[in-house]
Amino acid sequence: MFKEELQKAAAEYGINLTETQIAQYNRYFELLIEWNEKINLTAITAPKDVAIKHIIDSITAYDAALFQAGTTVIDVGTGAGFPGLPLKIFCPEIKLTLMDSLNKRIKFLQTVVEELGLKDVECVHARAEEGARNKKYRESFDIAVSRAVARLPILCEYCLPFVKKGGHFIALKGMQYNDEAEEAVKAIKVMGGSSTEIRPVKLPEIDDKRAVIIINKTMPTPKTYPRKAGTPTKNPIV
Template sequence: MTDFTTELRAAAEAASLSLSEEQILKFTRYDALLVDWNERMNLTAITEPRDVAVKHMVDSLTAYDAALFSGAPTVIDVGTGAGFPGIPLKIFDPSIRLTLMDSLAKRLAFLEAVVEDLGLTGVTCVHARAEDAAHEPQRRERYDIAVSRAVARLPVLLEYTLPFVKKGGHLIALKGRAYQEEADDAKHALKVLGGRIESIRPVTLPGLDDKRAVLTIEKTAPTPKAYPRKAGTPAKKPL
């Protein structure tokens, strides 16, 4: 057993998460791959076992909502980076049909290696910018759930993600201490893009006292075809 395994067990218990031995083995292998690849490319600044267990793995699992994730939903992780929160969610609930999307090809090589090494099925890795992929017919408004962590402020994130979500589906956004301010600033974007905030759930991570929350946004109407705008525009000129 590694230090990471011990830290993960403790963090999961503190967060009231029940993990099977198989899940713990997969999380441990994921950590080993992350640390190894991180020596060759910049995947994460967080590498200490306890920090990875709490700030990456357990944090990602705060996005899990048993009601929303029932019935093998299609899930897209937009701007997944090193695979958070998508891969931990897939390890936790193998039934989800997951798409991992990122704009950096090097990251996709890492994600594909993780998926293969861990034997994860029902996972697709896509190299694309959200602003482009969201206009593709096979992806636009095709997903039950979009998830995203540490990608952009909420008004910008909504333009990146809501076009992928089918009407009646949801965006689950993991947010830091400014979550209420971001929610307030996103009112216009929500109206334009066809969404409404369904819930804001404050969360705490084991051993940390910083403020964070999980925002669940329902897709209430189709997103107008003009959105997302061309690459770079959402960040430069937020709705």
């Protein structure tokens, strides 16, 4: 059931998935449903909805020019692994770090990685504010991705500190993406970002507006950022 829905959605979106990828996505779906009974991972559980709103939606962040062999990618606030894991299955050559503040979710993600036999994936239990102050992670990734619910100015403070100079932050946003991009102009500049590309996205069988926002990092992030836990949300840079 899920396999058929995924193949149909992928064809409509215009991408080809291999048998291996379909099998991996299917196992991911099974584990998601199984673990969702124990810990809250997603409100979306119907096979068709997971295929479109989780898997294909995550893949919309893919850009062949950016996602090359050996590209280092961090998914900040990954939750149940979106968009990081679908991107890794779609583009196995990337090196992926999944970061989340809840240890239960990290255990789920480690299970998925092991069951799917994925290589070059690290699961890290940390809040974004703490992770970005760790020398191992700060400004050490080619790409940061996030599908988190925070508005873009807040997300920029969480994610851009992870990105090295010359890298990119890719945010998957819903219908208010244009407003959020305008609202984030100051935060992008403060965090060392510059030009912003907005790529509207059309998901199969869904009429809502959404977009992928790609921000270039051209300067180092000042050492004072990100601020301590909770501050970016309470007092965003706008």
